[in-house]
Amino acid sequence: MTPPAATRNWPSVKFSIITPSYNQGRFIRDCIESVKLQTGVDWEHIVVDACSTDETLAILKEYPHLRWTSEPDQGQTDAINKGFHRATGDWLMWLNADDYLLPGALRQVAEFAAAHPDADVIYGDCDFVDENGKFLRHKREFEFDFNMLLFYGCYIPSTSTFYRRSIIDAGVLLDPDYRNCMDYEYCLKLAHAGYRFRHLPATLANFRWHESNMSTVHAVRRYQERLRLQRQYLALRGQACLGKEWLLRLIFYSYKARREFRRRMRSLCTVIREGRI
Structure with a gap:
């Protein structure tokens, strides 16, 4: 969303938030509102829905600023790649329909990106909350280490990770063969290719821990x-x-x-x- 130029006073950077969606009607409003309340930067919110059968579509229709589609896909990885192709921002991230950004998150990323022009991937910290939004625990990250990523697993939270547009323009997308560890696959691929990761020491989002993703x-x-x-x-x-x-x-x-x-x-x-x- 972009207000009149006369009222703008923020870094000249645009964010694309991609939300893959399927039957997350009970959570998606929180996700949408968390993006809508971001100030100090330009952004767009793209929702790629997989023909939800719950209240999701009715909720999406309430928000005219959204760019959304509802069509069959090959899973979450496919939906995210579709969103990447449709995005017009300088920095892209995917925010799952059951997660949500914290106030001021995008502004913090924009300022950090301006201070670290070498960064290709920026990731922050996140909090874990339950299905009602009650705080469970804090997840504090550390500076990037490929060996830690390789041997420990994906410690980088997708819900607070941002990718420079040049990565997508180079044709580097998520591998559709991975439907559960798509974030791990993507981080390993980018790091192995030489893209530079930078840690922003700030809590940017809430990751919602509930029955579906704990199965x-x-x-x-x-x-x-x-x-x-x-x-x-x-x-x-x-x-x-x-x-x-x-x-x-x-x-x-x-x-x-x-x-x-x-x-x-x-x-x-x-x-x-x-x-x-």
């Missing part, structure tokens, strides 16, 4: 995709990236991941036996 089925699939990516990029980078310290960490994280996987598999077997999937 055991999704957790097992995320684990499988993560292992596939780790094997791929370990092979691409070779053993040169493995110092003694990181070998020890890899052993620790592998052990921890195996324990978690076994726990999840036991839960999945229970879900199957009870006929819940």
Whole structure:
């Protein structure tokens, strides 16, 4: 949204917020309002809906400033890529329909980007909240480290990560083969290609933790995709990236991941036996 030029007094940068959506009617209004209340920057909000059957479409029609479509897609990754293609901003991010930005988030990113012109990807911190918006815990990030990303997993929260437009213009999009770890795949791909990540030490968004995104089925699939990516990029980078310290960490994280996987598999077997999937 852009007010008259005479009233503008902010960095000359535009943000594109892409929201993939499917039957998140109970949450999407919070998402839309959180973007609508952003001040001090120019922005557009693009919603790519996958033919929702709940109240989502009725809510979208209440907001004439939105650029939205409702059409079949191949999953969340496909929806985000569609949004990237449609975006016109200098900086792009995807904000899931059940998450929401905090006041002043975009202005902080714009100021940080101006102070760090070498940045290709900017990521901030986020808070975890429950389905009612009640605070659960803070997630504070640290400066980018490829080895940590590779061996630990995606510690960079997609809900507070922004990508420079030149990345999209170069044709670098999310890999549609990944439906659960698309953010991990994207960060690994960008970092391996040499794009520069910068951490903004500020809380920019709330990540909503609820029954749908905590499911055991999704957790097992995320684990499988993560292992596939780790094997791929370990092979691409070779053993040169493995110092003694990181070998020890890899052993620790592998052990921890195996324990978690076994726990999840036991839960999945229970879900199957009870006929819940």
